[in-house]
Amino acid sequence: MSPGPPSPAAAAAVRTEALTRRFGAFVAVDQVWLTIPRGQICGLLGPNGAGKSTLIRLLCGILAPTSGAAWVDGCDVERAPECVKERIGYMSQRFSLYGELTVAENLRFFAGIYGLDRRRAQQRAAWALAMAGLRGQEQRLARELAGGFRQRLALGCALLHEPPILFLDEPTSGVDPVARRRFWELIYQLADAGTTVAVSTHFLDEAEHCHTVLLMDRGRVVAAGRPDELRQQGLDGVVVEIACDQPERAVDILAQAGWARDPALFGASVHAVVDDARAGASRARQALTAAGLTVQAVRPVESALEDVFIHLIERADRAAAAARRSRDH
Amino acid sequence: MGRRTWAIAVKEARQIRRDPRTLGLLVVVPAVMLALYGYALTFDVKHIRVAVLDHSRSAGSRAFRDGLFHSEYFQPAGALADLPAAAAALDGGQARAVLVIPRDFGARLAAGERNTVQALIAGDNAHAAHVALTYLEGHVRHANRQRLDELAARHGTELTPPLRVEPRVWYNPELDSSRSLLPGLVGFLLMVIGAVSTSLSVVREKERGTLEQLQVSAVRPAEFVAGKVLPYLAIMLFTEALILLAARVLFAMPLRGGAGWLLAASVVYLLGGLGVRLLISTIATTQQVAFQIAALATMLPSMLLSDLVFPIASMPWALRQLTWLVPARHFIAILRGLLLKGAGPRAWGLPLLVLIVFAAGVFGLAARRLARQLRGA
Numbered sequence: 001m002s003p004g005p006p007s008p009a010a011a012a013a014v015r016t017e018a019l020t021r022r023f024g025a026f027v028a029v030d031q032v033w034l035t036i037p038r039g040q041i042c043g044l045l046g047p048n049g050a051g052k053s054t055l056i057r058l059l060c061g062i063l064a065p066t067s068g069a070a071w072v073d074g075c076d077v078e079r080a081p082e083c084v085k086e087r088i089g090y091m092s093q094r095f096s097l098y099g100e101l102t103v104a105e106n107l108r109f110f111a112g113i114y115g116l117d118r119r120r121a122q123q124r125a126a127w128a129l130a131m132a133g134l135r136g137q138e139q140r141l142a143r144e145l146a147g148g149f150r151q152r153l154a155l156g157c158a159l160l161h162e163p164p165i166l167f168l169d170e171p172t173s174g175v176d177p178v179a180r181r182r183f184w185e186l187i188y189q190l191a192d193a194g195t196t197v198a199v200s201t202h203f204l205d206e207a208e209h210c211h212t213v214l215l216m217d218r219g220r221v222v223a224a225g226r227p228d229e230l231r232q233q234g235l236d237g238v239v240v241e242i243a244c245d246q247p248e249r250a251v252d253i254l255a256q257a258g259w260a261r262d263p264a265l266f267g268a269s270v271h272a273v274v275d276d277a278r279a280g281a282s283r284a285r286q287a288l289t290a291a292g293l294t295v296q297a298v299r300p301v302e303s304a305l306e307d308v309f310i311h312l313i314e315r316a317d318r319a320a321a322a323a324r325r326s327r328d329h
Numbered sequence: 330m331g332r333r334t335w336a337i338a339v340k341e342a343r344q345i346r347r348d349p350r351t352l353g354l355l356v357v358v359p360a361v362m363l364a365l366y367g368y369a370l371t372f373d374v375k376h377i378r379v380a381v382l383d384h385s386r387s388a389g390s391r392a393f394r395d396g397l398f399h400s401e402y403f404q405p406a407g408a409l410a411d412l413p414a415a416a417a418a419l420d421g422g423q424a425r426a427v428l429v430i431p432r433d434f435g436a437r438l439a440a441g442e443r444n445t446v447q448a449l450i451a452g453d454n455a456h457a458a459h460v461a462l463t464y465l466e467g468h469v470r471h472a473n474r475q476r477l478d479e480l481a482a483r484h485g486t487e488l489t490p491p492l493r494v495e496p497r498v499w500y501n502p503e504l505d506s507s508r509s510l511l512p513g514l515v516g517f518l519l520m521v522i523g524a525v526s527t528s529l530s531v532v533r534e535k536e537r538g539t540l541e542q543l544q545v546s547a548v549r550p551a552e553f554v555a556g557k558v559l560p561y562l563a564i565m566l567f568t569e570a571l572i573l574l575a576a577r578v579l580f581a582m583p584l585r586g587g588a589g590w591l592l593a594a595s596v597v598y599l600l601g602g603l604g605v606r607l608l609i610s611t612i613a614t615t616q617q618v619a620f621q622i623a624a625l626a627t628m629l630p631s632m633l634l635s636d637l638v639f640p641i642a643s644m645p646w647a648l649r650q651l652t653w654l655v656p657a658r659h660f661i662a663i664l665r666g667l668l669l670k671g672a673g674p675r676a677w678g679l680p681l682l683v684l685i686v687f688a689a690g691v692f693g694l695a696a697r698r699l700a701r702q703l704r705g706a
Contacts, residue, residue, distance in 0.1 A: 062541065092542075096537060098539060105343060114546060
């Protein structure tokens with residue numbers, strides 16, 4: 001413990017520099033640079049196989065990076081994984097508990113694993129029971145609990161040692177919507193109390209709960225920022241909603257027109273991205289009417305994060321395909 | 330012991346207790362197996378079925394035949410009419426041997442002339458045939474001796490054979506083969522029984538994701554290994570005590586050597602076995618694979634290369650060297666020394682040393698592999 005100003009690495013809860021992990025020829029995490037300030041909820045989003053779980057495992061010190069570096073609470077994940085492990089809590093989508101042990105026995109076990117003394121173990125177990133809503137259920141076997149309770153008990157076990165940083169790998173898959181909402185309320189409470197939370201999810205609506213969002217695709221971070229920032233800037237334009245007959249033909253016409261980006265069916269109408277709301281709307285109306293379609297309405301709408309993510313991922317895919325083509329020739 | 334080691338050991342013990350099948354497999358089954366094997370796995374050949382083709386039909390031939398069936402080694406399998414019937418009896422397995430008594434047997438016997446009986450023995454089971462032949466010769470020798478003594482008594486003298494063997498069989502005077510097998514069985518059962526459940530315990534954690542949860546905690550590989558192994562070691566020691574008790578009650582198995590040495594050797598042997606299973610569980614990714622490797626790696630060598638069934642002394646050179654790697658071989662040697670012989674450390678010091686080296690080696694390997702897995706490399 002040396003006095004003096006904290007090192008830049010210690011200032012952020014999590015920081016990485018060109019963090020990369022390969023499995024053979026496959027690059028699961030590709031040159032990721034990120035910073036998560038303390039006390040924030042950072043959402044990792046992206047399709048399956050985007051590298052979210054691998055990134056979390058790298059940050060937890062249970063997977064060694066191939067190259068690059070990462071610091072968690074100031075500890076180097078490659079050189080001092082033990083230091084990292086003492087400062088983090090981790091929960092995966094499997095809610096890894098021992099099913100044949102009771103609720104109380106699971107809590108006692110994890111308290112032992114984290115090296116808590118008896119008094120602190122009892123205090124923290126009481127806290128976890130209250131948090132999970134399992135008071136009075138101490139003697140039930142963990143495998144008999146419903147999904148939401150198992151999830152919250154697993155979270156309680158991961159937090160027994162009061163880690164400053166919590167990693168959650170798809171924590172809400174496999175639980176019902178009510179349990180999902182309750183779970184996010186818990187995450188807010190933790191963040192309010194100062195815990196930094198990094199959470200991966202494939203539910204796009206959960207991105208709205210996060211302070212910052214990282215969108216990952218093919219191992220890379222393709223976009224990062226606050227949800228409202230991403231909504232405004234992620235598209236380089238405005239979303240217009242077009243209500244017309246033959247929406248499928250409308251998508252084809254707009255795709256060939258060139259000035260509308262990412263036209264896509266959205267319910268019974270069509271969404272497309274244009275540079276300017278007013279000019280784009282009148283252009284779309286003209287083009288579709290000229291093609292013989294009946295256009296009922298064209299109006300700008302606020303983009304959902306979903307629009308942004310689809311747009312960004314398609315752009316990243318196009319860029320990757322173009323890079324492949326130029327390399328092959 | 331560290332808090333983390335203790336936590337893992339307590340958890341492991343609870344899991345075993347909650348799983349009656351595993352507990353039964355670990356504790357009760359070995360003693361039952363010992364009883365079963367002890368009675369069934371005997372190399373004593375008794376009640377050999379012998380059919381008789383008596384051409385003589387005299388008082389002498391009847392006396393010879395009845396004398397044979399007095400012992401528990403032979404049992405009558407009927408009287409035969411002719412040689413084809415004898416062949417049929419051997420072919421069909423109704424008899425393991427056929428005794429052919431010639432027509433003039435009774436007359437020559439009465440006259441004190443040189444006499445012959447023919448024995449046809451089914452050689453398809455070489456061991457049984459060999460034993461049958463030995464018993465038969467013994468019976469004839471006994472009959473001859475009686476006859477000679479009678480003749481000598483008639484002349485008022487006593488016969489003294491020029492050379493006699495005075496056999497004293499040590500350690501197992503009755504040459505009871507079940508007793509000589511028991512130490513081997515104990516070693517075999519201890520290696521095989523625990524193999525499966527122990528090697529499953531780590532793989533199960535891999536499958537359920539709880540291992541990952543331990544990985545992100547600051548548990549050190551050594552703490553993990555110690556916590557995993559200690560409860561199983563305690564249970565297996567209890568199992569061994571139970572087996573030895575069963576051997577004592579059922580087969581009058583003695584313990585002639587020091588109980589302290591027995592405990593020490595057992596701990597080393599069991600640790601070696603547990604180390605092997607831990608190593609297996611670091612290699613296998615599913616319970617099924619772990620099960621198969623464990624069964625293969627422990628069962629066959631402990632049965633075939635341990636001196637339990639096949640004597641190592643009569644194996645080819647290369648195979649003999651291979652048996653050095655089989656812990657059961659060394660433990661069985663120690664057990665025979667301690668249980669049957671009551672011999673001192675000079676007799677089993679080397680096997681014990683080999684077991685210590687073996688246990689240290691597999692634990693080192695398992696811990697290194699586990700450390701790498703906990704680091705996620």
